[in-house]
Amino acid sequence: xxxxxxxxxxxxxxxxxxxxxxxxxxxxxxxxxxxxxxxxxxxxxxxxxxxxxxxxxxxxxxxxxxxxxxxxxxxxxxxxxxxxxxxxxxxxxxxxxxxxxxxxxxxxxxxxxxxxxxxxxxxxxxxxxxxxxxxxxxxxxxxxxxxxxxxxxxxxxxxxxxxxxxxxxxxxxxxxxxxxxxxxxxxxxxxxxxxxxxxxxxxxxxxxxxxxxxxxxxxxxxxxxxxxxxxxxxxxxxxxxxxxxxxxxxxxxxxxxxxxxxxxxxxxxxxxxxxxxxxxxxxxxxxxxxxxxxxxxxxxxxxxxxxxxxxxxxxxxxxxxxxxxxxxxxxxxxxxxxxxxxxxxxxxxxxxxxxxxxxxxxxxxxxxxxxxxxxxxxxxxxxxxxxxxxxxxxxxxxxxxxxxxxxxxxxxxxxxxxxxxxxxxxxxxxxxxxxxxxxxxxxx
Amino acid sequence: xxxxxxxxxxxxxxxxxxxxxxxxxxxxxxxxxxxxxxxxxxxxxxxxxxxxxxxxxxxxxxxxxxxxxxxxxxxxxxxxxxxxxxxxxxxxxxxxxxxxxxxxxxxxxxxxxxxxxxxxxxxxxxxxxxxxxxxxxxxxxxxxxxxxxxxxxxxxxxxxxxxxxxxxxxxxxxxxxxxxxxxxxxxxxxxxxxxxxxxxxxxxxxxxxxxxxxxxxxxxxxxxxxxxxxxxxxxxxxxxxxxxxxxxxxxxxxxxxxxxxxxxxxxxxxxxxxxxxxxxxxxxxxxxxxxxxxxxxxxxxxxxxxxxxxxxxxxxxxxxxxxxxxxxxxxxxx
Ligand code: HDD
Ligand code: HEM
Ligand code: HEM
Numbered sequence: 001x002x003x004x005x006x007x008x009x010x011x012x013x014x015x016x017x018x019x020x021x022x023x024x025x026x027x028x029x030x031x032x033x034x035x036x037x038x039x040x041x042x043x044x045x046x047x048x049x050x051x052x053x054x055x056x057x058x059x060x061x062x063x064x065x066x067x068x069x070x071x072x073x074x075x076x077x078x079x080x081x082x083x084x085x086x087x088x089x090x091x092x093x094x095x096x097x098x099x100x101x102x103x104x105x106x107x108x109x110x111x112x113x114x115x116x117x118x119x120x121x122x123x124x125x126x127x128x129x130x131x132x133x134x135x136x137x138x139x140x141x142x143x144x145x146x147x148x149x150x151x152x153x154x155x156x157x158x159x160x161x162x163x164x165x166x167x168x169x170x171x172x173x174x175x176x177x178x179x180x181x182x183x184x185x186x187x188x189x190x191x192x193x194x195x196x197x198x199x200x201x202x203x204x205x206x207x208x209x210x211x212x213x214x215x216x217x218x219x220x221x222x223x224x225x226x227x228x229x230x231x232x233x234x235x236x237x238x239x240x241x242x243x244x245x246x247x248x249x250x251x252x253x254x255x256x257x258x259x260x261x262x263x264x265x266x267x268x269x270x271x272x273x274x275x276x277x278x279x280x281x282x283x284x285x286x287x288x289x290x291x292x293x294x295x296x297x298x299x300x301x302x303x304x305x306x307x308x309x310x311x312x313x314x315x316x317x318x319x320x321x322x323x324x325x326x327x328x329x330x331x332x333x334x335x336x337x338x339x340x341x342x343x344x345x346x347x348x349x350x351x352x353x354x355x356x357x358x359x360x361x362x363x364x365x366x367x368x369x370x371x372x373x374x375x376x377x378x379x380x381x382x383x384x385x386x387x388x389x390x391x392x393x394x395x396x397x398x399x400x401x402x403x404x405x406x407x408x409x410x411x412x413x414x415x416x417x418x419x420x421x422x423x424x425x426x427x428x429x430x431x432x433x434x435x436x437x438x439x440x441x442x443x444x
Numbered sequence: 445x446x447x448x449x450x451x452x453x454x455x456x457x458x459x460x461x462x463x464x465x466x467x468x469x470x471x472x473x474x475x476x477x478x479x480x481x482x483x484x485x486x487x488x489x490x491x492x493x494x495x496x497x498x499x500x501x502x503x504x505x506x507x508x509x510x511x512x513x514x515x516x517x518x519x520x521x522x523x524x525x526x527x528x529x530x531x532x533x534x535x536x537x538x539x540x541x542x543x544x545x546x547x548x549x550x551x552x553x554x555x556x557x558x559x560x561x562x563x564x565x566x567x568x569x570x571x572x573x574x575x576x577x578x579x580x581x582x583x584x585x586x587x588x589x590x591x592x593x594x595x596x597x598x599x600x601x602x603x604x605x606x607x608x609x610x611x612x613x614x615x616x617x618x619x620x621x622x623x624x625x626x627x628x629x630x631x632x633x634x635x636x637x638x639x640x641x642x643x644x645x646x647x648x649x650x651x652x653x654x655x656x657x658x659x660x661x662x663x664x665x666x667x668x669x670x671x672x673x674x675x676x677x678x679x680x681x682x683x684x685x686x687x688x689x690x691x692x693x694x695x696x697x698x699x700x701x702x703x704x705x706x707x708x709x710x711x712x713x714x715x716x717x718x719x720x721x722x723x724x725x726x727x728x729x730x731x732x733x734x735x736x737x738x739x740x741x742x743x744x745x746x747x748x749x750x751x752x753x754x755x756x757x758x759x760x761x762x763x764x765x766x767x768x769x770x771x772x773x774x775x776x777x778x
Pocket of ligand 2: 008011015016017143145146147372373376377380
């Protein structure tokens with residue numbers, strides 16, 4: 001494997017890994033806070049058990065999120081030193097603010113996890129909310145940094161020197177809001193469906209119905225609302241991309257030829273050599289509408305973009321199809337669930353619906369990863385869009401392939417351990433339920 | 445604002461060394477504890493560092509963020525020439541952080557615990573070792589930015605006697621800090637005795653390895669002696685550190701925990717001051733004698749200003765909470 005490819009793969013792997021933990025770390029505290037609130041309000045012990053069970057999950061994911069994030073802040077330099085040399089002072093502000101947000105999160109989590117029966121109960125609840133709020137803030141800030149790579153702002157390049165640097169303008173670049181909005185919704189959707197799915201599985205096994213039923217409802221409510229909003233926000237993103245990065249939009253749609261009243265392409269097999277797509281379904285005019293809000297408008301194709309600035313079309317297109325496909329499935333599932341909810345029958349009566357939720361466990365995350373592939377691969381060959389090419393940013397050190405193998409092995413084993421731990425956590429639910437709550441801090 | 449940022453950088457490095465160091469040290473002590481006492485050591489340790497370990501870890505991230513925002517040249521130079529030790533240290537950080545959490549949150553306590561323990565203990569050793577190696581290489585002028593073969597560019601810059609000696613010294617200091625810290629945390633007299641023994645052991649080790657560092661400096665041609673002894677501040681810092689050593693042993697024998705902690709922290713601070721003051725504001729020294737200085741490589745003024753304000757306002761938000769966290773969990777112990 002050549003070094004450049006290895007560096008890109010390692011970056012993608014680390015981010016792909018981090019993002020899952022980060023999302024869980026920033027969303028679960030909100031689920032916890034809701035169930036905690038219900039406990040404080042109703043005094044129903046089940047809610048307390050749910051909160052505690054979830055909080056252990058949060059602790060596990062928080063730690064993995066933090067270490068994988070630490071990795072990333074080193075990897076940016078280890079893999080892309082030329083990029084960081086110029087970009088660091090420009091897009092660093094959100095990272096420094098994220099440091100603050102994360103610090104607050106860590107402290108609040110300390111209070112929350114170790115504060116049962118020690119703090120005023122509402123203050124204790126509030127520390128949980130802080131954990132969620134600061135986690136979400138971290139997510140938004142980092143995405144603002146990524147948005148800067150897509151839509152550089154706050155500096156000028158004069159004779160190769162980066163001057164007139166304005167970190168605040170860089171942070172509030174044109175893409176930050178759309179990207180952050182879409183990302184936050186995605187985090188809630190993906191985590192919501194995953195958590196709801198796990199509890200649905202338990203309901204199907206007819207175990208501790210009360211516990212899992214209540215937990216399911218909380219998670220599903222978040223998931224459903226965000227899944228319904230996701231396409232709306234995705235549409236805003238697409239319009240934004242059409243304006244900002246026509247090459248990315250063209251790659252997403254494998255749109256080779258500039259055309260008025262452009263059709264929306266669904267599926268299809270991309271042939272990058274011949275620059276054509278076979279066997280796709282075309283919806284006339286829809287792409288023009290989605291990109292510019294007008295069925296007649298012209299959509300730039302890849303033919304108007306120099307060949308050496310083409311992103312990898314096939315990957316971007318397939319990834320986009322996967323994201324939108326899953327997004328649509330989740331919207332359907334959400335609507336069905338809402339209808340069932342209106343009928344006010346016990347969920348257990350709808351086994352097939354619960355089964356659908358079980359199937360949806362990984363879907364949100366797959367869509368999330370696919371969405372990032374669209375954004376990142378669609379930006380290629382640029383690391384800073386229109387300013388610096390990725391291949392000019394890579395480290396001069398040879399042998400990155402080895403580092404890639406090493407980190408792949410580490411990530412693979414970490415994933416195995418985390419899944420194993422969660423499995424054991426779920427197996428312990430009966431003990432929680434019987435009230436023999438094992439203390440998270442086992443004192444031996 | 446330059447001043448604010450450099451102070452924060454120094455503070456973050458120092459705090460990571462003291463707090464994170466004690467944290468690593470806990471694992472190092474476990475490594476040097478006979479297996480029959482390990483579980484006791486472990487539970488004291490968990491009590492001591494459990495609630496705050498996540499916060500300790502943050503100092504590393506702050507350091508990195510300050511470096512890449514305000515001193516990109518330093519950050520990228522280190523990333524390129526010290527890629528290998530940084531990557532190994534990272535593996536250590538990952539393994540340690542995750543193993544620590546896994547072993548306490550695994551719902552079932554069985555043989556897996558042993559696996560987590562092993563990982564935790566060994567990575568607690570590796571991480572500070574490589575941190576020390578990195579620190580040693582940055583200042584010692586072994587990095588060759590004009591080399592054109594792989595080994596001299598990417599390996600010998602850190603794989604040399606001096607850097608490795610500094611690495612071992614760091615390990616010993618971490619162990620020492622942790623032992624001192626844990627003395628105050630243990631509730632049983634027998635535990636206390638054990639930690640006092642450990643602190644003595646680590647202290648002797650640190651002094652011996654410290655001498656080794658000087659020998660290694662001779663071998664590798666690092667002008668360490670002149671840094672330390674030619675300069676009034678460096679010299680007085682060393683003298684203070686050595687003098688306080690006597691006091692420290694006296695207190696150790698008496699078992700006065702609170703003062704001991706302050707004193708141990710003070711000693712380590714003095715050691716850091718000594719080595720960094722001698723070549724401040726230069727941060728990186730290359731083999732050919734050129735340097736990268738903090739002042740000259742600092743980012744443009746707007747960046748520095750926004751970072752400075754972010755740090756100041758951030759600490760205003762954070763410090764009271766952090767203080768309260770420490771206070772709250774100290775209090776409930778009593
Ligand atoms: C649960 C996950 C999920 C789901 C269901 C969707 N997305 Fe998405 N999408 C993401 C998760 C995501 C993401 C991973 O969060 C991305 C990557 C970068 C970003 O800001 O969000 C993203 C990026 C992204 C982009 C590129 C933005 C850019 O590069 O700036 C577009 C155009 C869309 N999405 C559009 C959609 C549409 C039209 C959807 C319709 C259903 C959709 N997404 C569902
Ligand atoms: C703030 C957030 C992010 C930053 C600063 C960032 C930065 C980078 C950098 C420097 C590269 C290497 C250059 C390149 O190949 O494009 C890269 C590549 C990549 N990143 Fe991101 N990234 C961010 C978010 C993400 C996330 C969350 C993912 C999630 C999966 C992701 C996925 C990828 C992928 C797949 C590549 C490889 C692209 C390719 O191989 O063509 N990125 N990113
Ligand atoms: C878009 C992608 C990203 C999102 C949404 C995201 C979000 C988060 C969140 C929510 C956390 C808190 C961890 C937890 O609560 O479990 C976190 C931690 C962290 N992330 Fe990311 N992150 C992303 C990409 C990155 C990138 C590219 C970097 C590298 C520079 C990074 C660096 C960190 C670091 C260092 C931490 C640990 C502590 C800290 O915040 O300083 N993240 N991230």
